[in-house]
């Protein structure tokens with residue numbers, strides 16, 4: 001039982017990270033039907049920005065988190081404007097290949113600037129370095145923080161998407177771009193805003209991972225990015241609550257497999273799940289079985 | 295009010311609109327009829343800014359709007375009910391109507407117009423919290439029309455509002471179009487259902503493969519032998 005609870009706790013913190021990244025994949029897919037391969041590198045950049053803030057500027061975690069989110073927000077918007085916008089009317093495969101190109105550019109561009117070495121975040125101090133023991137279960141303060149930050153961000157996101165004008169524009173544009181334009185919605189602004197939101201969440205995930213696992217490198221985005229993508233597909237790509245559920249599901253599965261089975265198989269299991277989902281319900285858990293629009 | 299001069303539109307090598315010109319005067323109902331593929335939808339999409347013209351001019355109240363964005367055209371008082379209704383299927387009726395007023399900031403006026411739409415389409419009032427995707431075809435058509443009215447347009451464009459609807463509903467929709475016109479909105483109505491459209495229109499244009507081939511008053515065209523043969527079944 002203790003072992004079980006411990007895995008749930010570990011799974012929730014890992015799942016939070018996947019959920020934060022998955023949201024960016026799913027929102028961008030929802031609005032421009034592009035799998036933004038560069039998204040996982042925005043997460044990596046977020047980790048580096050957080051590292052710089054905490055190591056060189058000696059800022060606290062929360063200010064660093066905000067700066068990291070802001071930096072990624074700008075990066076996401078620039079990527080869209082420079083790389084994807086010119087291809088808005090091109091074939092999907094052209095945009096997809098461009099996304100892969102942007103991903104490599106960010107990864108190897110970072111490698112050029114910061115070298116390929118693994119870097120470590122400064123050690124945590126004060127309350128954040130604490131662990132709490134409840135029965136046989138260990139609960140780290142950082143785990144609580146990760147889950148808390150994620151939940152707060154998700155609530156904010158829900159409010160933005162459901163209640164605000166720009167959020168309504170996002171939903172309208174992702175459902176029917178032409179109809180949205182006929183309402184007077186500026187589709188370009190709306191797409192930029194979507195990239196800004198998704199990238200900010202990825203930035204948050206980046207710094208949280210940096211602080212929690214302590215080591216970052218320019219290729220760190222690849223595997224979490226892939227798993228977050230699996231999470232988004234699992235939940236139903238394009239569906240925001242789907243990405244949240246998917247993220248937590250994948251996080252928990254992964255910790256359970258490493259906890260009870262072998263950590264060697266955890267990645268294999270995650271991708272096996274993807275394959276099963278794609279066979280059983282191609283539109284994902286919360287996705288609607290939609291016909292491809294012609 | 296609306297004047298189109300020598301408009302050309304291409305899809306790649308396809309020359310979809312071949313120099314069409316037409317005018318809609320303030321307060322009129324003008325209809326544009328023609329067979330499937332004639333270029334009617336392309337005309338409306340170009341007027342609303344969803345499709346760029348290759349050459350030609352679109353004037354609204356004498357201002358050249360050819361280069362303006364779709365958003366600016368909505369601001370200037372143009373609104374469209376697109377072909378196939380295109381309601382936001384995952385949103386509620388109310389959310390759809392609110393999106394129609396997207397560019398407006400006058401809360402009181404929006405509320406007033408919401409009531410106006412509910413008065414005009416009582417079925418929407420009963421279903422305001424219902425998801426638009428679950429409405430029937432006729433209700434979705436009404437929602438698309440209500441949504442378009444929420445921007446308080448000076449001129450309303452309707453693209454085949456009768457498409458796929460039972461005759462009784464078609465008659466109802468056409469009655470509502472007349473009422474909307476009576477309350478001061480100029481209308482350009484695109485239809486394949488020529489007999490119905492000619493009955494309510496002040497003037498009409500007939501389109502064939504990207505060109506306007508005939509024009510006249512609704513009555514004239516309804517009497518014309520060519521039209522009878524081609525569009526009115528005898």
Ligand SMILES: Nc1ncnc2c1ncn2[C@@H]1O[C@H](COP(=O)(O)OP(=O)(O)O)[C@@H](O)[C@H]1O
Nearest residue numbers: 305308310328329330331332333334335336337
């Ligand atoms: N997106 C498009 N791509 C290529 N050709 C198109 C497109 N939309 C319309 N067309 C062509 O333009 C012509 C006019 O189409 P349309 O305006 O839809 O006609 P209508 O509304 O009168 O049925 C047709 O020949 C059609 O094939």
Ligand SMILES: [Mg+2]
Nearest residue numbers: 334335336377
């Ligand atoms: Mg058409």
